[in-house]
Amino acid sequence: MQNKSLSIKVATDAIVFGYSPQEGISVVLISRKYPPFQHAWALPGGFVLNEESLEEAVQRELEEEAGIRVNYLEQLFTFGHPDRDPRQRVISVAYMGLVNTSRYQELKASTDAAHARWFPIKKLPVLAFDHKQILAMAIDRLRAKIHYQPIGFELLDKEFPFSDLEKLYSVLLDKTINRRNFSKKILSFGILEETGNMSERTGKGRPGKLYRFNTKRYRQLLKEGFHFEI
Amino acid sequence: MQNKSLSIKVATDAIVFGYSPQEGISVVLISRKYPPFQHAWALPGGFVLNEESLEEAVQRELEEEAGIRVNYLEQLFTFGHPDRDPRQRVISVAYMGLVNTSRYQELKASTDAAHARWFPIKKLPVLAFDHKQILAMAIDRLRAKIHYQPIGFELLDKEFPFSDLEKLYSVLLDKTINRRNFSKKILSFGILEETGNMSERTGKGRPGKLYRFNTKRYRQLLKEGFHFEI
């Protein structure tokens, strides 16, 4: 029985999301150098090495292929359909990662030369392998998860105006949200703290207070049975 | 790079839950015939064959090792720590399954001879590999999931008295639940239908109506945006 499974390879793929108020949600894709699917866009990823854990593999590949270090990473799903790779049997453990895009502007800027690029999820290219399906699942997971886990903050700057958070939610959930009720709810959790600073004057309207996500407080609340829900 | 990953093996493990009002939640374990962990209890599972999907692998192993066919199966998590198997690098895709225990009494009965057995999760033996950890995650998932998906019904008979459902929830959530409010809520969803039959007279108290989970109606409601929540 072991012989029959000798030829299955193990890979990881990473779906890394970023956010900007202008572009909405974006994802990191790389342009494939070699066949199959040469020059096509694909999720960053690759084979798992013998000595490394799955998470380490993902992080290594992200570093190598896109120069990215994520601040949130979770296992998404393992895709193992026998013919998802035309060359041989490959199962892929997909991970979803979140980063603050502003830290990786370069990636976003170097559109042509580099082979790693941000793509707004509204304007995706054709993807290699079953990566379209994997990405779709990741988007679903992200949309579902912001309801019950405060992962939205991973996509924002360390200090952010409340309106950024609000915009993030309305983009992700694709609906307008009531500003008053949203802020009442989020603030009632007690997991945000004012930094004391105000947002940069953009030339329009009143500057808003800047907030910071209080990780310590959140962990404390979790222990006490708190449940984030929006 | 491909060479370095040649020796990683791919396996699946299955956590199959059953339920009875007497024992509560039970799980299928098998006694290992060969080293490592010879004679220790472990989750049913094994290596994935070249031509089969991950789900097919799980179902085949369950059939072979315990004679079980589950009526619900979902991928749980992929465990890939480098030294989770003392022999070699093995990553395991764990699946959680649910069955109606009364269909597999044999398993439960043949305690000594057979090497597959039901164990109440309150009375677990020492487990091989990292199976304790895997099982713990499965239990968490089950507990979390009955809140927002009607998977509890998979554990009950096709026709069941309301009290069975109620007891299942109170066992799983480990708290007493208000009979009145629970039934009001569940029935308000419209996913249960009366069969017209009454429960067997057990000798005590008034017999209750039997109910059946209406899968068609549930799917219909899902399309209309219905969300199960208890």
Add this chain to the structure above:
DNA sequence: TCAAAAGTGTTTCACTTACACCCATGA
């Protein structure tokens, strides 16, 4: 007629929803 379990009505309370007005800033 009593014990045990099923079945149901109604009030209370909390939270969500909806709506409207005021404040600070730059042009």
Add this chain to the structure above:
DNA sequence: TCATGGGTGTAAGTGAAACACTTTTGA
């Protein structure tokens, strides 16, 4: 002083939680 966006008070509506009483069965 106007446009733009930030900040907050409160009434109305909805649904969950709490509680108690009635019904059906076997002993």
